[in-house]
Amino acid sequence: MPELIEAEAYARAARQAVGSVIEHFVVNDPSWVRGGLSGQDVGAALDGTIITEVDRVGKVVVVQTDGPSVALRFGMTGRLLWDGDGPIDALIYGPKRADEAWVRCAFRLRAPDGTRHRLAVEDARRLGSLELDADLSQLGPDAARLTIETLAGALGNSRTPLKAALLDQRRVAGLGNLLCDETLWRVGLHPARPAGSLDPPELSALCATISEVLADLGRRGGSHTGDLQPQRRPGGVCPRDSASLLRRQVGGRTTWWCPQHQPPSPG
DNA sequence: ATGCCTGTTCTACC
DNA sequence: CGGTAGAACAGGCA
Incomplete structure (x- = not known):
């Protein structure tokens, strides 16, 4: 925002x-x-x-x-x-x-x-x-202060797409479209994975990656400074392994991800 | 000129 | 209940 x-x-x-x-x-x-x-x-x-x-x-x-x-x-x-x-x-x-x-x-x-x-x-x-005097009690835990426990609580057993859950300010507060795509790309998770389907290592990696993305892009100067960002366009390729990126609406927002290292199912 | 966009909120529908 | 899709808000930009 x-x-x-x-x-x-x-x-x-x-x-x-x-x-x-x-x-x-x-x-x-x-x-x-x-x-x-x-x-x-x-x-x-x-x-x-x-x-x-x-x-x-x-x-x-x-x-x-x-x-x-x-x-x-x-x-x-x-x-x-x-x-x-x-x-x-x-x-x-x-x-x-x-x-x-x-x-x-x-x-x-x-x-x-x-x-x-x-x-x-x-x-x-x-x-x-x-x-x-706005009531902000509906906002979830702040993305900059997430722990594995609060992140796990935010995702729960939900079958909603992972990215939609991360975008939902009532679950986690602070992440938007660009930060979500960058985070999921870095951690190697498919945006449409059911939010509650992550195993403990995946949860822990996601939590660490959210912190890393916030720190890294914060240092660079904004949500638009991610490694994926320049490729979020028709013809864009994965900066990591050069596969052609896929694009689809997830959680109502345009979403770009790599078919190579962000597989739709665990593993 | 057509379509797209770092967001939120509402309704309709399944 | 949980979840999804679409619309609406609005206006600059490529």
């Missing part, structure tokens, strides 16, 4: 605002607000509060204040802007430029040293949202 890696980068950027007072919270696009509040309601609830903390839960960035919290979901093309800086990531399919017309909401801030700043959310496609 982008995905966990981008949400983490946004949260880090937003932490520059901790300690600042929200002089005014601007809602440019009322349809971006969830929970039945108007833009005025949101402003009234937030204006004058102080930002105390910024958290990330899965793909959601939560700005805590001494009043309500603000949950930011970024949809497919949402990005965070700090002052005049450009977007703090470059989405591979999103717009390359920044545009004031895409700013859906913004914090107008005054820091303790008196300087003024703006933390703005830009979202060309408007699939993101903001919500005050």
Whole structure:
């Protein structure tokens, strides 16, 4: 939402605002607000509060204040802007430029040293949202803090396709389409394997690979920097063994995998 | 110009 | 109940 890696980068950027007072919270696009509040309601609830903390839960960035919290979901093309800086990531399919017309909401801030700043959310496609005091209790364990046990619990005995289960934020929070394809490719698991069919070695390898992918792609700078990514296109081949990649919808999303080392059944 | 896209949520259906 | 498919949201981009 982008995905966990981008949400983490946004949260880090937003932490520059901790300690600042929200002089005014601007809602440019009322349809971006969830929970039945108007833009005025949101402003009234937030204006004058102080930002105390910024958290990330899965793909959601939560700005805590001494009043309500603000949950930011970024949809497919949402990005965070700090002052005049450009977007703090470059989405591979999103717009390359920044545009004031895409700013859906913004914090107008005054820091303790008196300087003024703006933390703005830009979202060309408007699939993101903001919500005050959002209930995030339905989210599964965070993908960045998975253990073999919590992963096993998330997959359960489900016969749903493995990738669909990993994409389901109620099971595991933070993974999106690109991170899932990269992870399953690296670990050698077929995306349509029944989620509950993994044996202990496979579970443990999957857990380790999720951590590795998050760390690795995080270092490289985004969910779009995977080894598989350049081949997720017609004619793409497996970077490991050169087999032609297969493509199909799994869990409602376009999925690419290698027929050679991601076999449909165990083994 | 047609189709595709780092996401979520709803309905219909099996 | 568990699960799947499709649509809807929306707009830039190749």
